[in-house]
Amino acid sequence: MNKNISYKQDQLFVEDVAVSEITNSLRTPFYVYSRTVIEENFGRFKRSLEGLDSMICYSVKANSNLSVLETIAKLGGGADVVSLGEYKRALIAGIDPRKIVFSGVGKQDFEIAEILKSSLLQFNIESVSELEMINKIASSLNKEAPIAFRVNPDIDAGTHENISTGKADNKFGIPISDAVEIYQYASKLEKIKIVGIDVHIGSQISDLNAFRQTFEHLEKLIYELKNINIELENIDIGGGLGIKYTDDDLEPDLQEYGGLVKRILGNLSCRIIFEPGRYIVGNSGILVTKVLHSKMSQNKSFLVTDAGMNDFSRTALYGATHRLIPLSKKKRGEEVYDVVGPVCETTDTFLKNYLVEKAEEGDFFAFLDVGAYGAVLSSEYNTRPLVPEVMIYKKRFEIVRTRPTYDEIFDKEAIPTWE
Ligand SMILES: Cc1ncc(COP(=O)(O)O)c(C=O)c1O
Incomplete structure (x- = not known):
């Protein structure tokens, strides 16, 4: 685990913020990013190119939140974009258009x-x-x-x-x-x-x-x-x-x-x-989720989380494995679980036969290394609103994307008036 995402006295911290502090005021699931981790990754990447005439055009598709792009802009990075939408985001975040490639x-x-x-x-x-x-x-x-x-x-x-x-x-x-x-x-x-x-x-x-x-x-x-x-x-x-x-x-x-x-x-x-994407943001992010149910079924223990494949789809799409850790170590011992989301699809399964701290309903956990191809790939499947994103920098955290209300979701749709 990155040193900026680690335990202090059995509580998971991102930089100097206890993640449980955020769960007090923001409903899970939500993504959390560490700005310091992004800065450090970018810095390391840049140092490896010393002596070369180079330009780092961060691949916006990996994580296009404006707060991430603004971090890249401040570091002097450019952008690799694949749509007008990504181009506009890059400009809003302050990236110099002369450092933008359109792929x-x-x-x-x-x-x-x-x-x-x-x-x-x-x-x-x-x-x-x-x-x-x-x-x-x-x-x-x-x-x-x-x-x-x-x-x-x-x-x-x-x-x-x-x-x-x-x-x-x-x-x-x-x-x-x-x-x-x-x-x-x-x-x-x-x-x-x-x-x-x-x-x-x-x-x-x-x-x-x-x-x-x-x-x-x-x-x-x-x-x-x-x-x-x-x-x-x-x-x-x-x-x-x-x-x-x-x-x-x-x-x-x-x-x-x-x-x-x-x-x-x-x-x-x-x-x-x-055009690095994953390398810059991958390990900067966690997805915070709550255990809705812990249930036994045919000799198998399941943890049902409030995060689903619509919020984080890398596992369903690519069979990717992301570790799950508790926000607070309760020291109840460990148990082997299948960790699954609430979406009505069998592929809504994050981990199989996974050994993790024994969980009870209401416990909070975090999936690790979800900063790249996480929130950007989310959808409102099952009419589950897109989840919030939070950026942490040292002692401070800010919500950098809010959860839409149900009305905001429905407002974009219409029932035809031709009857
Ligand atoms: C054209 C292009 N450039 C850059 C990237 C970023 O790749 P990665 O996140 O693996 O660094 C991608 C992602 O697939 C891409 O399609």
Whole structure:
């Protein structure tokens, strides 16, 4: 566990705040983030790149709460966005638009136009059709569009198949074998300004070999482009660094990762762009939940929590394991449970045969390491309102997203009046 999320006299603290202090005034479930953990992760990432001309464009999709983005902005970070909504969030939080890359396999015309009218570092383009669309919109606005192509290097990142993006049969990017031809074509389009190249091979990657192979492919391609007088300013190598969720997970060595980048891509006279998400925010967050029921069923003990798969879906989506710990150690001994949520789906199961402190109804627990791909993936399935988010910094905490009321949920809907 991170030192900023730890027990003091049997009470779970995030920085200098006892989490039980928050449960006194805020109904569970809710997310809590430590700003200090985010700052430290960002700082460590940045230090591993010392000596490199680099830019960290935090991947907003991992956790897009404005308070998180504001933290990144204060640290001098940029943003990797995949929608106009994320772009707008980044601007509101104070991120410099010249440090924003717009990624995503299905950008829409209105998104491209609005972002072009403002400003950005580059569009990371994923198809010829998208290139032509951007050129057309740029022409109509009489603007030049800065672009990079996301290449698909056909590398198996050895991660869960649902978060692998760099294999030939994934939907992402242009095939690396077609890249030279496509760059040549793009160089002839009037309103397209080629500024870079981009790659992202997947998420929660622990094997640095996959990165090494990818960087070597990129290096080769960049020389091929130089040979035809296509010079790049930016090499965007995406995100993907894994973190340790359980003792079984391997955590890649950050210094080694930085060393690889420097060795293979550091002497090409380009700025290297990084898009880390999980690494920056993953271990900064916990999901606080209350035990609704402790029940026995056919020799199995179940803990039913008030958090469900709609609030936190990584387990249902990817089979991810997140540890559960009590907010307050009651020292009643331990028991093996299946920990399940209240949603009417069998996949609403967080942990199976999990040994944890014996629980009673009303006890509070926390799922760990939910700062990335947690709240952002939540939904109102079963008409359960989106859960609040809280940011802690040293001794203070603030609610940074409130729970909508039922009326606010229903107000967005209508019963047709045609009867
Ligand atoms: C294009 C792109 N960049 C960056 C990221 C961030 O990845 P991670 O959170 O694994 O660092 C993602 C996430 O899948 C992505 O799709």
